[in-house]
Amino acid sequence: MGRAVPAVTRALDILELFLDSAPLSAADIIERLSLPRTTVHELLATLTDRSYLVPVPGQPTRYVLGLRLFQLGSIVADQLDLAHEARREAEVVAARCDETVQVAILDGTDVVYIAKADSTHPVRLVSAVGRRLPAHCTGLGKVLLSGLSAEALDARYPRDRELAGMTPRSITSPARLREHLAEVRERGIAYDDCESNEAVHCVAAPVYDHTGAMAAAMSISVPSLRWSDDRRREWGGLVREGAALLSRRLGYLASSS
Structure with a gap:
């Protein structure tokens, strides 16, 4: 097997936090994963841009899971x-x-x-x-x-x-x-x-x-x-x-x- 990519691992760690809690803010994620603030903000920006996370309406600093994950999950369920x-x-x-x-x-x-x-x-x-x-x-x-x-x-x-x-x-x-x-x-x-x-x-x-x-x-x-x-x-x-x-x-x- 190839080497795990740290950035991908961190992005997945962020997404998996939402299995137990939602919504979450950048501060919540930084505290729970002990990641650098800059890293978390960059990953959140990427995940949001790809629709894996979306800002809570009226609370732009808090996030919930996005439609892209629902689409992927539906494909898995069908299989x-x-x-x-x-x-x-x-x-x-x-x-x-x-x-x-x-x-x-x-x-x-x-x-x-x-x-x-x-x-x-x-x-x-x-x-x-x-x-x-x-x-x-x-x-x-x-x-x-x-x-x-x-x-x-x-x-x-x-x-x-x-x-x-x-x-x-x-x-x-x-x-x-x-x-x-x-x-x-x-x-x-x-x-x-x-x-x-x-x-x-x-x-x-x-x-x-x-x-x-x-x-x-x-x-x-x-x-x-x-x-x-x-x-x-x-x-x-x-x-x-x-x-x-x-x-x-x-x-x-x-x-x-």
């Missing part, structure tokens, strides 16, 4: 392929746990599987990309439902209508579903304890896109014969990690707070 990125990350997670890893999106009251990576164990979950299951019966679906507003949830699941179950352990009460989703929201993770398949446990975590919206969910599915409290904790941490890495692939920047 991201959720199914492709999901498959890549699912394979990484599956290689670490040797269990079936799936990624799904929400479609009405169903989850649709868009990517999967199989376990090498002879006893494993058998599934297929494109398969649909009732969202309220799956860990993936419960994660995705937890991201909906109360109004959107009511539209999908009227409060006076019982839900169809897939196993005796499925949630069928609308009130219990809402209580359970509140728990999922608080934990940031969901479990399917034999609710969609009497012989399989799943743990799932949310995946976010570049806008900060929940775009998908990732799960690890484990046959009951290999499930335990230790696995519940271990695979819970792993699926969180995998979902976070997939979110980063989709352009999501988690809050630093």
Whole structure:
């Protein structure tokens, strides 16, 4: 690799300050980056001239990100392929746990599987990309439902209508579903304890896109014969990690707070 160009590095350092704060003045940038005043003013002039930064209306000494960055970001967003990125990350997670890893999106009251990576164990979950299951019966679906507003949830699941179950352990009460989703929201993770398949446990975590919206969910599915409290904790941490890495692939920047 070639040598990094100091001026370019400093310009990028300035732009990246705006990920956490905006607007910023030249004095703010000088203080945070410990750069010479003249250097900062020259870089600000260049970035402003190229529309990477723009002065705040009525506050010409303060800056915000400009339209050029939005244009570049939109191109990157268009190039991201959720199914492709999901498959890549699912394979990484599956290689670490040797269990079936799936990624799904929400479609009405169903989850649709868009990517999967199989376990090498002879006893494993058998599934297929494109398969649909009732969202309220799956860990993936419960994660995705937890991201909906109360109004959107009511539209999908009227409060006076019982839900169809897939196993005796499925949630069928609308009130219990809402209580359970509140728990999922608080934990940031969901479990399917034999609710969609009497012989399989799943743990799932949310995946976010570049806008900060929940775009998908990732799960690890484990046959009951290999499930335990230790696995519940271990695979819970792993699926969180995998979902976070997939979110980063989709352009999501988690809050630093």
